[in-house]
Amino acid sequence: MLAITKWRIEQRLLVLHMQRRFKRKESQRKKTNTIRAQEYFDVAYPPVYGPRWPSIRLALLSKQKYVAVINNFANHELTVENFQLDDDELAARAKVEPISRYPEEYQLRALAKDPTLGAAEFDNTSRVILPSEVGTRGTSIMMDYVPATKLKGLENWIEETDIFVQQGDREIGFITEKQEEPINLPSMLKVYAFAKGDISDFPQPKMDHHLKVLDYYALDGASLLPVLALDIQAGEKVLDLCAAPGGKTLIALQTILPGIVVSNDASESRGNRIRETLRQYIPHGISSFERHSVITKSDGCNIREKEAYDKILVDVPCLTDRLSLKEDDNSIFKTTRTKERLSLPELQSNLLASALQAVRPGGTVVYSTCTLSPLQNDGVVYLALSKLWQETTIECTIVDMSYAVRPLSFLYRFGTNLGLRYGQIVLPSLLNNFGPMYVAKIRRLR
Template sequence: MLAITKWRIEQRLLVLHMQRRFKRKESQRKKTNTIRAQEYFDVAYPPVYGPRWPSIRLALLSKQKYVAVINNFANHELTVENFQDLGAVDIRHKYSIIADRMKASKKQKAQQVSEECEESFSEDQRDTEDSELIRPSLVKLDDDELAARAKVEPISRYPEEYQLRALAKDPTLGAAEFDNTSRVILPSEVGTRGTSIMMDYVPATKLKGLENWIEETDIFVQQGDREIGFITEKQEEPINLPSMLKVYAFAKGDISDFPQPKMDHHLKVLDYYALDGASLLPVLALDIQAGEKVLDLCAAPGGKTLIALQTILPGIVVSNDASESRGNRIRETLRQYIPHGISSFERHSVITKSDGCNIREKEAYDKILVDVPCLTDRLSLKEDDNSIFKTTRTKERLSLPELQSNLLASALQAVRPGGTVVYSTCTLSPLQNDGVVYLALSKLWQETTIECTIVDMSYAVRPLSFLYRFGTNLGLRYGQIVLPSLLNNFGPMYVAKIRRLR
């Protein structure tokens, strides 16, 4: 009897064990890639975005909003009329009103400052008729005046004795404050570090079987401007919206859909291109000028290339992608929107297939867009197929920052001195945004003589605040970010503008 009871207990325990194993396997089978993405973001983003994360998360999981870029090569007058009947808003009209107000306000403030300076100068001139006005003592200047004068006065105007007097007044001022000939710290002033660049990102844990890779949630970024030899310059004018670029969107809070694009049967092209409204920002940040040579480094599926071409400004746009299939997607996009047979325009567009991390042409482009592969937050939360959070793509996902920084560093070598590189992602990830900019510039600082400056666009993008929810007070050092919002559900989109000095 005892043996039978023992046997029954063992059988029951075996059944319970098998049930637990089955439930575990069932649970693992049910965990989709979108759930993995949600779990990842719920760990990685709350420490960065704080109380804003719940609303951002809700927007990411909600219906995405689009803008319509009118195709200038179709019957755009009819398309504009149809959009106006639907209640869509002309982005240019609203933008121009805000930008003009900003310019007028700035001009008025500048005039007031000029008048105050003239009045102050007149008083100083009466008091110091016999004094040397060419080299005023820095001791008499407060911090704001010192900063303002440093922007316009060369270093030769301030000999060593004046620097020493200023330092005596404020020891926190470094010698680099006075070097305004290059506006960057010379490479010789910074020693090379013995550790690799990736060691600037300190992991708390390692993944089993992936000892050379680290999770983004385990990373803390150590950043310092002096360590990578550049400073920031402000873009003093509102961001440029090219006159030929016609963009329509529905008003804030309106989640109406645009109708399906229609074929212009005469020219055999579609009448408009729909895309996430935040995707306009990287192209606008390039500030393309007439006749410039532009490279779209990671161009597929071709939307940003198409926007650049719709401005009718570039001398040539080179659309590159390392994948043959993705290159075909670019060709298909352009085929649908650019009429065949316009030889004068077809010469403005070239599609190439090359490794973006190793661009052969050096100092060959005026403007380069580096819209890199990333976590694609919104897509990862909605699409389960071929997701970057697929378990078989773990190594690929963890290596993204290295790929991104190599692409950006390559672009900065391919742009001419004085040219501009815009780096962009569609993720909220701090590492893949500011962190990658830091990694790329660190690499260039240590391995080349290239010097760069970050262009602060915080003032320049203000006229677009009616369209985008810009992230503020997030500790961003190098770029701007559009946060998803239920009222205008665009993004996320991170954009950093870098100007190569030499």
């Protein structure tokens, strides 16, 4: 009898075990890539962004905001006419809404029209990043760490929480210089955005039936920042190292400044996406212009041309936080792409180091990502520069843009008090739901 009872208990335990195992497998099957991304970010980002993380998270999951860049190669005068809000209308809005929401030009107009607004209401604090708030040490311990320099097997791959202490900047030979001049908006670059809090959609781009191109290009407003940070000058040779799908290449061309823009990607299919983007916005057959745009397919980690470019944009593959939280297809958080995801810091640092060897002395490299990850932002900049310090005679300086970006703080929510040492970051916000976008500017000295 005892043997039968024991057998029944064992059978029951076996059934319970199989049921639990089945439920666990069922649960794993139901977990989507977007859920994996949410779980990852909910662990990795709160230690960095603290009480700001819930609002950032909500913005990432909410409707994204875009700006419209007018296509100079279409009938842009008509397009501008359709987009243009009357200056008096903007000044009127600045009178009835919080005045600090509007650029200084319209704030001054509103004050001129109604002196009763008074200096007390002319509040610029929401538009200004204090220099003391940028680049401070000790405000976020995770910003003081970088990923391992060598990742061999899966057991050695790292997550955000597996970190290694970095040396001081002076110990690896690079310094910081402040950009004294505000960031420049080229006169030919015509950009339109809805006011803060306004989530209206732009109309669908229209075809210019004479030139067979679309009249404007819509993109996340924060994506302008890396191109503006390049500060392209007339006649310069520019490389967009990881250019697909081609939006930032197009913005650079719309400035009408570069002597040539080389758009590179390692993938043939992604190169075709660049071609398609340019085909939709650049009229075919303008031979003088076509000489200014070249598409190449090469490994960005091994650029053969050394000291060949004036400006290089390194907009690297990254966690793409917003996309990862919304799209399941081909997500970087797919279980089959785990090694690829965890190898990103190594790939990013190799791309940046390669760009710094391809830019001429005196030239500029801008490194950018669309992730909040400290490892893929400041951490990668540190890793690339320390690699160059150890392996080459190249010398670089970090360009502190904290002052330069102040005029854009009416449009972007810049992250402050995050311990950022090398770059600026645009944080997603429900008022202006752009980003995330991290941008670091590096000038090669020799």
